[in-house]
Structure formats: structure tokens, C-alpha cells
Amino acid sequence: MxxxxxxxxxxxxxxxxxxxxxxxxxxxxxxxxxxxxxxxxxxxxxxxxxxxxxxxxxxxxxxxxxxxxxxxxxxxxxxxxxxxxxxxxxxxxxxxxxxxxxxxxxxxxxxxxxxxxxxxxxxxxxxxxxxxxxxxxxxxxxxxxxxxxxxxxxxxxxxxxxxxxxxxxxxxxxxxxxxxxxxxxxxxxxxxxxxxxxxxxxxxxxxxxxxxxxxxxxxxxxxxxxxxxxxxxxxxxxxxxxGGKDPLIVLEGADLDAAATAALRGCALSTGQACQSIERIYVARPVHDDFLARLVTLASAVRLNWPDITKGDIGPIIFERQADILRDQIDDARSRGARILTGGEIESHGGGCWLRPTVIADVDHDMAVMRDETFGPLLPIMAFDTEEEAVRLANDGEYGLSGAVFAADIEHAARVGRQVEAGAISLNDAALTTLFYEAGKQSFKAxxxxxxxxxxxxxxxxxxxxxxxxxxxxxxxxxxxxxxxx
Structure with missing residues (x-):
């Protein structure tokens, strides 16, 4: 940036x-x-x-x-x-x-x-x-x-x-x-x-x-x-x-509590101001509503570290102009029929700009939030019907920094992860490149x-x-x- x-x-x-x-x-x-x-x-x-x-x-x-x-x-x-x-x-x-x-x-x-x-x-x-x-x-x-x-x-x-x-x-x-x-x-x-x-x-x-x-x-x-x-x-x-626009794929049979926990951390850590943040989530249709409900519960409990910096989970938006990008993506999604289930408003506290984790349902790839880099705590969720569709959606974009796959076991997650066009794929977790530095990786695409x-x-x-x-x-x-x- x-x-x-x-x-x-x-x-x-x-x-x-x-x-x-x-x-x-x-x-x-x-x-x-x-x-x-x-x-x-x-x-x-x-x-x-x-x-x-x-x-x-x-x-x-x-x-x-x-x-x-x-x-x-x-x-x-x-x-x-x-x-x-x-x-x-x-x-x-x-x-x-x-x-x-x-x-x-x-x-x-x-x-x-x-x-x-x-x-x-x-x-x-x-x-x-x-x-x-x-x-x-x-x-x-x-x-x-x-x-x-x-x-x-x-x-x-x-x-x-x-x-x-x-x-x-x-x-x-x-x-x-x-x-x-x-x-x-x-x-x-x-x-x-x-x-x-x-x-x-x-x-x-x-x-x-x-x-x-x-x-x-x-x-x-x-x-x-x-x-x-x-x-x-x-x-x-x-x-x-x-930049990145990292996808998370949640397959049927995955541990939904673990997937929701990882999705929230992978997206909202440091207020989502990281290029390897999870920025779009694809969930198998049979478990979509269950996963969505769990994620909404977790996201709703996240606290701003305001007014006391020693308490809370996420800080302010560092770069003021980034708040405009986040606002525009939320407004675009809302205008195209998406539902904002948590957060959704740029808040002003003490003169700074803040945004709570924003879960967005009913999204599609016509929306900016699913195409453009976000660099903030937005969690747009889209259902898929087959693994092939999930991979196609994950690969539909100009970015290829990293991604994540949740499945019932590591082998299944790895089979799908090998098809995602990105430099590092976290399996049954998200954004592991922020925690683990030993694995060499290269960036794909742009x-x-x-x-x-x-x-x-x-x-x-x-x-x-x-x-x-x-x-x-x-x-x-x-x-x-x-x-x-x-």
C-alpha cells in the first residue's frame, strides 16, 4: 500500500x-x-x-x-x-x-x-x-x-x-x-x-x-x-x-467451529490490514447456513480496542483513505442485494476510523467485495454446490497470494488446495503464513x-x-x- x-x-x-x-x-x-x-x-x-x-x-x-x-x-x-x-x-x-x-x-x-x-x-x-x-x-x-x-x-x-x-x-x-x-x-x-x-x-x-x-x-x-x-x-x-484476495473454501464434513474461528482470525487480525488476510469465503451449500450462523456469533463478539488500547481485539483503520475503500465495498454489496449481518458501518471514535468485523451474505462475483482487494475486516460468504465450482470461484481473480481449505481431513483439504492458484495454502487453518515462516512460497498472478x-x-x-x-x-x-x- x-x-x-x-x-x-x-x-x-x-x-x-x-x-x-x-x-x-x-x-x-x-x-x-x-x-x-x-x-x-x-x-x-x-x-x-x-x-x-x-x-x-x-x-x-x-x-x-x-x-x-x-x-x-x-x-x-x-x-x-x-x-x-x-x-x-x-x-x-x-x-x-x-x-x-x-x-x-x-x-x-x-x-x-x-x-x-x-x-x-x-x-x-x-x-x-x-x-x-x-x-x-x-x-x-x-x-x-x-x-x-x-x-x-x-x-x-x-x-x-x-x-x-x-x-x-x-x-x-x-x-x-x-x-x-x-x-x-x-x-x-x-x-x-x-x-x-x-x-x-x-x-x-x-x-x-x-x-x-x-x-x-x-x-x-x-x-x-x-x-x-x-x-x-x-x-x-x-x-x-x-496485493491479495485470499479465498477460504469450507468443504462439507469440515469442523465448522474450527473453520469459523480460523476465518475470523484470518480476516480480522490486525483489523484485516494484511495482504494475506482471508477476504472471501466459499462454503458448501449443505453447511452454509450453519457455518454462517457460527461466524456471525463469533464476529458479533469482537471488541474494538477503544477507548482502552490494552483491551479489545482489533484496532483502528491505520490509513484514513482505506476507510473509504471499505465503505465503498460495503455500499456496493448492499446495493446489489447482499445482506450485512454484522458491522457494516465505519465508526468514528476519538477522531479515528474503526470497523467491526463485517459478515456479508448473499454475495457474488459481480460485487467489488469479491473482486477487489479489501484490506479490512470484511467477510463475504458465498455458497457452492461442487468442489469443482469452489475451485473455479477461488481461482476467479487477478490475485494469487495465498488461500485456505477446510475439510474433514488434511488429505482431502490438500487435494483441493493443490488446485487453488496461489503461493501458499493453509489446510484446516487460515493465514498460516503469518505464523509460520519456514516454507518457501512464491506469489502467483498479480x-x-x-x-x-x-x-x-x-x-x-x-x-x-x-x-x-x-x-x-x-x-x-x-x-x-x-x-x-x-
Missing amino acids: TSAATDAPRATPRSIPVRDPRTGLYDAAILAPTASALNNIAERARRAQPAWAGLGFEGRIAVLRRFTQALEARRGEIAAALEIDTGRRRVAGIEIDSIHGALAGAAAVAEPFQDADWRPGRASPHIQHAPQWLPYPLVGVISPWNFPLLLSMIDAMPALVAGCAVIVKPSEVTPRFAAPVMAAIADIPELEDVLIFAPGDGATGQTLVDLVDCICFTGSVATGRRVAIQAAGRLIPAFLEL SGLGPSRMGADGLGRFLRRKALIANTSAPLPLQAFSEDAR
């Missing part, structure tokens, strides 16, 4: 106001760097990168462990900033804890990329080859507003482990966390010049793409396309994680581009493989390829 604007930064720093989603007040501001300042940052990172790469995997991992300790020492400041940025407290703490996991995950898969052994050729054993793994010198990360710290570091951490220098451009919607994180970076001298946060807006991101050797972007499909085109013009890789940010590919995408090829025998003469050679 971060945008890369089409106009370049001006010659003087620009002040960008920042809104508190709980109060609706623009009570802070950041200064976006000029193009010249951003260029100086990139040159500084490039100068420092060779020494960083020279530490080797073990040396870099040791430094990054000290960095996670520095983050922990400033946990209170970082959590407070994230809390203001996003209007939620528990998830702010989870974001900080996730950095340990990101480092542990990259460290766990580093061994194959340290391989430098010589191997004899299969057809010509006298020719040997060995790999050399080289990091992209400078990686740019353009991160979104929904999980500001987590989605800044989910790409930055493996890139650093690989030996890259990294510049992070966090979203201008949720930038407060960057200051205490930069203070933690300053506590680690080896890291200060190779991990740099450059808060700014879309124009800052656009300039960053022209300064780096590899770009990672998380956000909307529309902006992702522009980033990809700009990167392609420079022949640099663009790793994109974009949901992204490039290798997985999870598993071994999450590290390997930042390394280029060079081949050293050695002939242990005499070189062949030109005459070996003469027309009359025998």
Missing part, C-alpha cells in the same frame, strides 16, 4: 505530516530527503559494504545478534512508536519479536551458500567447478504501513546476512518507529553505515530504485507494476509482494514477482552465483574443432 509517486524529490527536504490513527490528528512530521541527500546515503552504504561482506556469514550474524539485543534494549521506545503508528499494542510487541525470528531463519539456511568446494564435471572429470556467492552490493527496501517494523526487516535482515548493504524507505503513513530503530543501529558501529533508514514518501522510493542494485517492494499491485518497470529499465531484480522471502530462497535471492571453472588438463587447441578433425 506504499506508493512510489511519479514526481522526483525536490532540491530541499519536504515536510510530510503524519497522522495518529486513534485520534485522527496529524501530530508529527518527517522530512523526506532530497535526491542529493539520498544519493549521498547510497554512496555511504556502498563504501561500507565491502567491509561488511568481508566479515563472512558468522561475523555478520554475530553483529546482527548484537543488533537484536540493541533493539531489545530500546523495546519500550520502539513499541511506543509502533503503537502510535498503528493504534495497536499487542501486535507492536509481536513485530519487535519477529526480528529475532527473521535473523534465526536467515542464519539457519546460510550453510549451503558458504559452499566453495571443487567438483569434477560429469562428462569431463578433468574440468572442475566451484561456486562463489556474491551479494548484491546495495539493496533497497520499500516497506508498507500495515506492519511497519516487520515488513521493513523481513527483507533487510536476510539481505544483511547475505552481505548486502540496505537502505529502507518505510511508509510515510507509519514512520515513527524508524527513529528509535536508527538509534539502536547507532549502537552497533559495524552496522551504522550498512543499514540505513530513509523515511520519505513515494517520490523518495522512486529515487531509491535508481540508486540500488536490487529492490524489494511490498504494497499495492498498481505501485508494484511501476516499481517493476523502473527496475526493468535498469536491469536490476525487483522482488515484489503485492500478487508478486520473484523468489520467496521465506525459506532458503529468502536468503538466496540476495546472492549471485559465480562459477569458477578449472581445467586440470591441457587446453584444447583450435585444431580440435577443425572441419577435418577426427
